[in-house]
Amino acid sequence: MNIGVSLTSREEIEVHRFSWPVSLLFPILALLIQSYLPLKMGFLRIFDLPLLVTIFFAVARRRPVPGMITGALIGTLQDALTHHPLGIFGIAKTIIGYLASSLGVKVDVDNPGSRFLMTFAFFIIHHIAYMVIDLGLVGASEPWQWGHTLIQALANGFLAVALFAVLDRFKLRN
Amino acid sequence: MENFFSRYKNPLVLMLVLFIQVVGLATQVKRAESAKNAAGAGSGGGPRLIRVWTVSIITPFEKAFTSTGHFFRGTWHNYIDLHDARKENRDLQEQLARMKMEQIRLREESAATARLQNLLDFKQRYIGQTVAAQVIGTSGADQSRVIYIDKGSHSGIKVDMPVITPDGIVGKVKEVFKFTSQVLLVNDHDSGAGVVLQNSRLQGVLSGTPQGQLVVTRVMSDEKIDIGERVVTTGHDGIYPKGVPVGVVTKSVPDVENDPFLRITIKPAANLDKLEEVLVVTSIAEESPSSTAGTGPQRAADILAQRLPSAKQEDKPGDQGATATPTPAASPAVTPRPKPVAPPQGTGTPGTGAPATATPRTAVPVTKPQGTAATGTATPATSGTGAPGTAASATASPAIKKSPDQKKPASTGMPTGTPVPGSTPKAPSATGSPSPNSTTSKTGATSTKGTAPSANPAGAKLSGASTKVGVAGTKVGEAGTKSGAAAEKKKGPPKPKATPTPAATDAAPAETPETKKPEPDATPTPPPTGESLLP
Known part of the structure; x- marks a missing residue:
């Protein structure tokens, strides 16, 4: 149990742990669902389940190094399913993992409102990071679509509230 | 520290x-x-390994999901939903009767077209073999429009093979694993294909947008585009076979990024958001059209429409295979042209259909301009502009051009008039001087877009002919374009004549004694494509 400087009303910030099967299974499950469901319902492509899982684990563990490693691994696996070079999602999710775990130390991220706002903001940051890498390193020429990105961020924010509530049940209590 | x-x-x-x-x-x-x-492809080393691992972890579950879904759906359709079968059977029989009548008419038209194309020595790219596959997953990312199919190198899939459905084009194989493959959809930002508008014959480049739309670019803005016009593949890109439906035009606006061009939005023919079964074209046969009715080349979509419903049966090795017999040349006067043998399907060795592309063009008889050829001059009256859509160049250059491959001595197969290798192509018709062997020919009449009437049917590399008949003469046309341009350079500016010059009409008849038209009732020559694809 860690004690940190916090902007929350609670004096103690809990550092949650997860069992190994949960830590392995949920990222893979997120990738699997993300890969399979758009086949049946194309609009589900706007969700980014691997990103939500990254945010959840990073925030719950509240340790930057495991958070960024989680993000890097999930992002790299996500890259492997695309036709792009490996590392674009990996770098973006590494940054998100780091930021989310750093934020989790300082801010109460257990209530639905803050979860929504946090996911909304992280989605946009993730998208910006992705675009910067894609344009700067890979040399792609994808135009910026603010409207689409905002809709995606909103949708992911709402989904995060529901998903995090489900994932909370898998936290190990001391 | x-x-x-x-x-x-x-x-x-x-x-x-x-x-x-x-x-x-x-x-x-x-x-x-x-x-x-270095014209290589694929990623190697570490990244490849990570992809293999990831795909190996994810795709078995996706296959299981897909199989389960198909099981329940099949159960529903096979056992519960049978009460509609009788009515459906009656409807289908009526439809079959109508289709038979339609088929008779189309067969006649197809035979006529094939005869014309045979005259012009067109090479067409057909679908040689296909492998049916189930779509089991996607990339899941909005930025990468790829799908995964349940067939890989084990089934003979290779990188860059085209993927289609009976409705239309889907994409091409991007990565191949042992039991799965990654297919890049045509609406991805990184995709591209050569397409032609079916009625206006305008060619453009098909690509995807980040929003997943299909657009055609590189069409000049002064062209008139009809909304609803169908778009099909040209076969020029070296990936997709010719004539596969792409979609219909929904919008046409000036391209702000490329000023003189249009940006034509296409509604895809295939439902790219909800793909279930696809066909991977494992070999494309390049073949001269048969002149015989009924056994003539079939359109890709027609063949595919027959194939896909029975995808599971056909996927078994041996089921798909139907070896086409080598066919003799359609015309007895034409030097026998060994036709390729389509390998049996499902053998897992795609690309063995390659012989189909190797139809020896050296056996194609060319015009016999005895007088000129004997002096080492290239065969006159063989226009080199074969690129479709270059009607203007053909119109402006009635002069005779010669494609490089027609200079080959072996190509004539004639004792007399063997051209000297490296001989400079002449352009006698530019002067309008009649050739010694002059007779009249109407081969060029097949061209409808203001093309100068063709001089030589055997040298089918006529731009006008290409434009009219379609884009069948893919490689031939390209070669012809180059040689045509070269000849044009040599002879200087083209004479502004759209009418056939005497010399232009000369050369075609000169060949008539040697290279006769294929007779309509010639021995049936089943093309390997059609045969091997038919169930």
């Missing part, structure tokens, strides 16, 4: 992880560029 590391441990680790990933990314980008320059 130790205090520094412990104090800034987290940012330092972040920098390290990011640095490693950036280096890895840069290495892949560099390698991809090198591979592109």
Whole structure:
């Protein structure tokens, strides 16, 4: 149990742990669902389940190094399913993992409102990071679509509230 | 120092992880560029291994989901939903009767077209073999429009093979694993294909947008585009077979990024958001059209429409295979042209259909301009502009051009008039001087777009002919274009004559004694494509 400087009303910030099967299974499950469901319902492509899982684990563990490693691994696996070079999602999710775990130390991220706002903001940051890498390193020429990105961020924010509530049940209590 | 590391441990680790990933990314980008320059493909080494592992973890579950879904759906359709079968059977029989009548008419038209194309020595690209596959997954990312299919190198899939459905074009194989493959959809930002508008015959480049739309670019803005016009593949890109439906035009606006061009939005013919079964074209046969009715070339979509419903049965090795017999040349007067043998399907060795592309063009009889050929001059009256859509060049250059491959001595197969290798093509018709062997020919009449009437049917590399008959003469046309341009350079500016010059009409008849038209009732020559694809 860690004690940190916090902007929350609670004096103690809990550092949650997860069992190994949960830590392995949920990222893979997120990738699997993300890969399979758009086949049946194309609009589900706007969700980014691997990103939500990254945010959840990073925030719950509240340790930057495991958070960024989680993000890097999930992002790299996500890259492997695309036709792009490996590392674009990996770098973006590494940054998100780091930021989310750093934020989790300082801010109460257990209530639905803050979860929504946090996911909304992280989605946009993730998208910006992705675009910067894609344009700067890979040399792609994808135009910026603010409207689409905002809709995606909103949708992911709402989904995060529901998903995090489900994932909370898998936290190990001391 | 130790205090520094412990104090800034987290940012330092972040920098390290990011640095490693950036280096890895840069290495892949560099390698991809090198591979592109060296005409290679695929990613190797570590990234490839990570992809293999990831796909190996994810796709078995996706296959299981897909199989389960198909099981329940099949159960529903096979056992519960049978009460509609009788009515459906009656409807289908009526439809079959109508289709038979339609088929008779189309067969006649197809035979006529094939005869004309045979006259012009067109090479067409047909679908040689296909492998049916189930779509089991996607990339899941909005930025990468790829799907995964349940067939891989084990089933003979290779990189860059086209993927289609009976409705239309889907994409091409991007990565191949042992039991799965990654297919890049045509509506991805990185995709591209050569397409032609079916009625206006305008050619353009098909590509995807980040929003997943299909657009055709590189069409001049002064062209009139009809909304609803169908778009099909040209077969010129070296990936997709000719004539596969792409979609219909929904919008046409000036392209702000490329000023003189249009940006034509296409509604895809295939439902790219909800793909279930696809066909991977494992070989494309390049073949001269048969002149015989009924056994003539079939359109890709027609063949596919027959195939897909029975995809599971046909996928078994041996089921798909139907070896086409080598066919003699349609015309007895034409030097026998060995036709390719389509290999049996499902053998897992795609690309063995390659012989189909190797139809020896050296056996194609060319015009016999005895007088000129004997002096080492290239065969006159053979226009080289074969590129479709270059009607203007053909119109402006009634002069005779010669394609390089027609200079080959072996190509004539004639004792007399063997051209001297390296001989400079002449352009006698530019002067309008009649050839010694002059008779009249109406071969050029097949061209409808203001093309100068063709001089030589055997030298079918006529731009007008290409434009009229379609884009069948893919490679031939390209070669013809080059040689045509070369000849044009040599002879200087073209004479502004659209009418056939006497010499232009000369050469075609000169060949009539030697190279006769294929007779309509010639021995049936089943093309390997059609035969091998028919169930």
